[in-house]
Amino acid sequence: MSTDTPTLETGEKVKMTGQAAVSAALFEAMEKDPKVLVFGEDVADREGGGVMGTTRGLSSKFGDLRVRSTPIAEQSIIGAAIGAAMAGYKPVAEIMLMNFTTVAMDMIVNHAAKLRFMSGGQSQVPLVIRTLTGAGFQTAGQHADHLEAWFCHTAGIKVVAPSNPTDYKGLMLSAIQDPDPVIFIETGKTLFAPGEVDPNQGAIPLGKAAVAMPGTDVTLISYSSMMFACYQAAAELAEAGISAEIVDLRTVSPWDKETVLASVEKTGRAIVVHEAVRSFGPGAEIAATIQEELFGKLKAPVKRLGAPYCAVPFAKVLEDAFLVQPADVVATAKAICGK
Amino acid sequence: MSTDTPTLETGEKVKMTGQAAVSAALFEAMEKDPKVLVFGEDVADREGGGVMGTTRGLSSKFGDLRVRSTPIAEQSIIGAAIGAAMAGYKPVAEIMLMNFTTVAMDMIVNHAAKLRFMSGGQSQVPLVIRTLTGAGFQTAGQHADHLEAWFCHTAGIKVVAPSNPTDYKGLMLSAIQDPDPVIFIETGKTLFAPGEVDPNQGAIPLGKAAVAMPGTDVTLISYSSMMFACYQAAAELAEAGISAEIVDLRTVSPWDKETVLASVEKTGRAIVVHEAVRSFGPGAEIAATIQEELFGKLKAPVKRLGAPYCAVPFAKVLEDAFLVQPADVVATAKAICGK
Amino acid sequence: MTQASTNAASPDAKTQLDIFRRMVRIERNDDATRTQIRRGRITAPYYSARGQEVIPATISALLNKDDKICTIYRGIHDMVAKDMPLRPLWAEIMGRVDGTCKGKGGPMHLTHPETGVMVTTGIVGSSMPIANGFAWASLLDGSKQVTIAYFGDGASNIGAFHEALNLASVWKLPVIFVCQNNRFAEHTRYENGTSVDQISKRAIGYGMPGYTVDGNDPFDMYAHAHAAIERARAGEGPTLLECMTFRFHGHVFGDADNYMTKEEKDAAIAADPLPRFRQKLIDSGVATEEQLAKLTADIEAEVADAIEFGSNSEPPSVDELRRDVFAEEIPA
Amino acid sequence: MTQASTNAASPDAKTQLDIFRRMVRIERNDDATRTQIRRGRITAPYYSARGQEVIPATISALLNKDDKICTIYRGIHDMVAKDMPLRPLWAEIMGRVDGTCKGKGGPMHLTHPETGVMVTTGIVGSSMPIANGFAWASLLDGSKQVTIAYFGDGASNIGAFHEALNLASVWKLPVIFVCQNNRFAEHTRYENGTSVDQISKRAIGYGMPGYTVDGNDPFDMYAHAHAAIERARAGEGPTLLECMTFRFHGHVFGDADNYMTKEEKDAAIAADPLPRFRQKLIDSGVATEEQLAKLTADIEAEVADAIEFGSNSEPPSVDELRRDVFAEEIPA
Numbered sequence A, B: 001m002s003t004d005t006p007t008l009e010t011g012e013k014v015k016m017t018g019q020a021a022v023s024a025a026l027f028e029a030m031e032k033d034p035k036v037l038v039f040g041e042d043v044a045d046r047e048g049g050g051v052m053g054t055t056r057g058l059s060s061k062f063g064d065l066r067v068r069s070t071p072i073a074e075q076s077i078i079g080a081a082i083g084a085a086m087a088g089y090k091p092v093a094e095i096m097l098m099n100f101t102t103v104a105m106d107m108i109v110n111h112a113a114k115l116r117f118m119s120g121g122q123s124q125v126p127l128v129i130r131t132l133t134g135a136g137f138q139t140a141g142q143h144a145d146h147l148e149a150w151f152c153h154t155a156g157i158k159v160v161a162p163s164n165p166t167d168y169k170g171l172m173l174s175a176i177q178d179p180d181p182v183i184f185i186e187t188g189k190t191l192f193a194p195g196e197v198d199p200n201q202g203a204i205p206l207g208k209a210a211v212a213m214p215g216t217d218v219t220l221i222s223y224s225s226m227m228f229a230c231y232q233a234a235a236e237l238a239e240a241g242i243s244a245e246i247v248d249l250r251t252v253s254p255w256d257k258e259t260v261l262a263s264v265e266k267t268g269r270a271i272v273v274h275e276a277v278r279s280f281g282p283g284a285e286i287a288a289t290i291q292e293e294l295f296g297k298l299k300a301p302v303k304r305l306g307a308p309y310c311a312v313p314f315a316k317v318l319e320d321a322f323l324v325q326p327a328d329v330v331a332t333a334k335a336i337c338g339k
Numbered sequence C, D: 001m002t003q004a005s006t007n008a009a010s011p012d013a014k015t016q017l018d019i020f021r022r023m024v025r026i027e028r029n030d031d032a033t034r035t036q037i038r039r040g041r042i043t044a045p046y047y048s049a050r051g052q053e054v055i056p057a058t059i060s061a062l063l064n065k066d067d068k069i070c071t072i073y074r075g076i077h078d079m080v081a082k083d084m085p086l087r088p089l090w091a092e093i094m095g096r097v098d099g100t101c102k103g104k105g106g107p108m109h110l111t112h113p114e115t116g117v118m119v120t121t122g123i124v125g126s127s128m129p130i131a132n133g134f135a136w137a138s139l140l141d142g143s144k145q146v147t148i149a150y151f152g153d154g155a156s157n158i159g160a161f162h163e164a165l166n167l168a169s170v171w172k173l174p175v176i177f178v179c180q181n182n183r184f185a186e187h188t189r190y191e192n193g194t195s196v197d198q199i200s201k202r203a204i205g206y207g208m209p210g211y212t213v214d215g216n217d218p219f220d221m222y223a224h225a226h227a228a229i230e231r232a233r234a235g236e237g238p239t240l241l242e243c244m245t246f247r248f249h250g251h252v253f254g255d256a257d258n259y260m261t262k263e264e265k266d267a268a269i270a271a272d273p274l275p276r277f278r279q280k281l282i283d284s285g286v287a288t289e290e291q292l293a294k295l296t297a298d299i300e301a302e303v304a305d306a307i308e309f310g311s312n313s314e315p316p317s318v319d320e321l322r323r324d325v326f327a328e329e330i331p332a
């Protein structure tokens, strides 16, 4: 994986994966701001630059103090990030997989998210937690959970979940610059899918959704890997004469109510689609808000699609059934559009 | 605090606090089933029978092996509970305060909740996690969080949150007998409020809500401490000519859809009230479900009342503003009833 | 390699052969697994323990069927050593309904309580706190059962290790903490993540005996595991065993290994404990070449049969997503 | 009480007086706090550190203003020792807008970065991992700053302790882990929760120096803290200091104390380090009775002024719920 930002004419896009985009953002941010740090398990080049290679090259370029591999000790990873952030640095800490945030929840929730508030604004904790997750690779019950709902429910930490290389780059740049803690969710599916990226892609503001595809009959609200299912569903729906608008939240908390409500007000119908378990999932907040804000203006109930209430299963056939499929989106959209 | 179950004529109720009710349930369960264990920080009588005294007397009666004080090490508390539960015991483990579940999330979420599923049903983990929380005592940002939404979103663990002494007793008895993990939430406000309890009070099934007060105009859906705000609000609403029905969920996950939907179908209006932060809180799931199931039948949007998006503050004036007050419930109910 | 026990136990001929049988079963099974992955017939991530056979083989030779183990993602060798039947094991790693976990757990969460394989976890460090619970249950039962918590060197740096060893010591639990120190945690070399030269020294901080053992030497392993198990059965409490070893195939199947030097890897493979022990059995007259060849052939047949069994098993029904979440099935 | 350092540093007369001043400031402040609680003028839970004054008083005498501390719910003594101004401290514990945290943190989360009081936490064990971050920042800055992580004996049994000490040692961070061993964790006696007779022995498991110190003796404290701080400033890495002490008022204000014997409590109070050190200063001619009386009177005036200040400060506006969640205020 090449880690240098390609030099091209402005406007000319380059093909890169989400991973290359994250890597490019890290290189740029570290280059520009000596306060940016990167650390986590195996992130330095001595350890291969990350198990996935996302941080490859950084330690060779920026030195072993700014880019550090850590012991397997997530509490101490986030703890060190908090202290360094409060002392003026901008750490990008990696928790290899989202399920491993479970051993660092105290540090994330009781400290990182709260210290600005509890200190009455004396302190700030500008850290980024990069973490990878997502089913589809048969890693089973402890390596693929989408736990963003927990962090969305935690006041004081932002939750970012890009779906494409451009957003990976732009949102990472913003997350690093942000004065508050951000959890930055990467997924296997989105990280390795290539896309066209402006080589000069700058920061994309947090908290702003994108209308990824315009439409008139139904709004599909999604983020992260499930954007793929939405695109595919929208294509199938178009054939069936249903025009779907797709909103990519990009930041799940705080989420962009204005964009979502404007879209649903227009279409009159909404389906929230995420990989996380449906029950008490992020989609519930969005559905509850839509029905409240657009009461009487909806043509159908707000629908939610998410994983069933169980752990991520191992067998491929079960994993496929666990994940929302484009066909589920299509069927739901047809049902609420009365087709 | 007396720990013996009072002996009275059947039907004659006794006055006791939620704490006495939990204690009575523990005594009964341990008496009846030698597999029931109790442990956690300071729970044995050598350490005073719990910081709050809830487990007082148990170790003297049932011995130091069945009732054990632990080091301050919540991962090892839950870990030991999991192993013992899988080996055929029924441990009631205490995590002193709900914020401290953050250091045991891996054990609770990745193991206790998933082991039955991941093992294809070979294993079961019948443990109860007792934990205390709730604002109102100026314990500030790290001692009063209502984190039940996290556990509701976690497949495989039940979430129980009693609001009165009878339910404390009956739900604790059920939680102990349940073949699956249960998190049992106690709050300072509900634990020390006295109520009338049938001395022979038996198990109350998990997953069943109670219509705590019948009404016709609006349904207040709540649980735990916020039931007090709902009762007070209902009294004030009655004076204003609004008849509120109050549903006490008792079990927050899996929750009793039938009872809630039947009530809201009748009243046409619903307000979900909880102490947890409103954003991405448990109320979102309930509101999202109601609007979906009762689309077109509602007279008003489903409303949600919960804490604002911030940490629990220290100053009394802030803490009061942080907590949903009866007046907030009243104002919301009046607004959706058009009064 | 460690403080010599005054009266160290030594495996008799029969036990030596038993240890060897378990080692071969592990090795043949591992080899077959990697072959099946290469052929695309298994699609799960696989953490080979090739090179680490002696540790669980020796320990299992000292355990009863009802003794328990809690192991990790790199733990199929621990299960095979504990005499877990291979048919449901293979069906499981192939994601089939006849798997021990009906295909729901897969290789990282394979369990088989019948043979004492209680928990297999993918979260570093988590085998230890849970093992304490089984050990506590044994105390309560008044049984003489022991529980083994297997984990890696990297896991000794995480909080769960500390909490578990402290609790086990305060409660004098019949548990043995077996660290399989293969000198790497994913891509991180031991000394770059661990602040002490020997993990066994951490036992001092828990008032617990701790030993660094040659995890590739069945005799050293036997002596120390025997003492630890006896101690646990006698109600004297836990022991920490740090068993030095090496993993031949990197962290995960497909790992490029370039965080280690070719020399150290070559040296470790050259010191492969399996042929060494095989030769020793022959040289010392414990077994003949023919016996061992037969033993290996029998195991190969068992593995082949298990693969066949797994391959012929059906995938689970999607209804399984609603089963085993709770005791009661979730309605469709 | 511990291995004698070969050239142990000793506080000169001026430093002794400085340590004493900090002790009195802690004690007078604590006394006033308990009085105000009894009068119902403070409603928060209060964890008195009466009896533990020597530890932070001595350490703070060795620190610069820009050195940092991370402390715990039982930590107001640590803050006062670090020269945190009393006015905003009192306004904070009274929940007023002029508090350091505008009344939002309260006594358990009092901080004051200006004097190096960076984090005060109510979660057992959590001061340590965060302290590492400040120490890492000092390394990156190339400064000579050190960070102190205060914690209790009970906290040495939780995972965060282990992870933090290991990381600090591997990274050679300029941090000192100061355990205030008051022999109880809430109601649990040291040995009923802790598997080793001295927490300092756990340092062995992290390849780190560790000492058990008489935390009630300013001379023993000074010698060990001096060495640890010098070591940290010299880039040689962390030290674990286990400082033996006692808390006179139980775990939390109102605590019935019946988990300890009257004898041990009486004995501890009889050995109160404050009058002992006071007498020593006079006996050794470091200060006169009058000087010390004046010093105490000045501090009493400072405390009285701070109480007055806090009492006159307003409660915060409810708009504060929307502030400091993020840098940007949340719209109403």
Ligand SMILES: Cc1ncc(C[n+]2csc(CCOP(=O)(O)OP(=O)(O)O)c2C)c(N)n1
Residues within 6 Å of the ligand: A041, A072, A073, A074, A096, A100, A103, C074, C122, C123, C124, C125, C151, C152, C153, C154, C155, C156, C180, C182, C184, C185, C186, C251
């Ligand atoms: C809490 C947690 N953090 C990180 C990981 C990712 N991870 C999986 S295996 C591993 C290395 C473990 O090394 P070691 O304990 O030495 O065991 P080995 O793999 O060498 O057998 C890591 C970091 C994890 N599974 N769990």
Ligand SMILES: Cc1ncc(C[n+]2csc(CCOP(=O)(O)OP(=O)(O)O)c2C)c(N)n1
Residues within 6 Å of the ligand: B041, B072, B073, B074, B096, B100, B103, D074, D122, D123, D124, D125, D151, D152, D153, D154, D155, D156, D180, D182, D184, D185, D186, D251
């Ligand atoms: C993770 C966690 N578990 C439990 C508690 C409850 N608790 C508060 S203080 C305390 C005792 C701590 O003892 P020690 O570390 O010795 O400090 P001391 O109070 O004696 O100063 C406990 C168990 C907590 N705050 N955090």
Ligand SMILES: [Mg+2]
Residues within 6 Å of the ligand: C152, C153, C154, C180, C181, C182, C183, C184, C185, C186
């Ligand atoms: Mg290893």
Ligand SMILES: [Mg+2]
Residues within 6 Å of the ligand: D152, D153, D154, D180, D181, D182, D183, D184, D185, D186
């Ligand atoms: Mg203590």
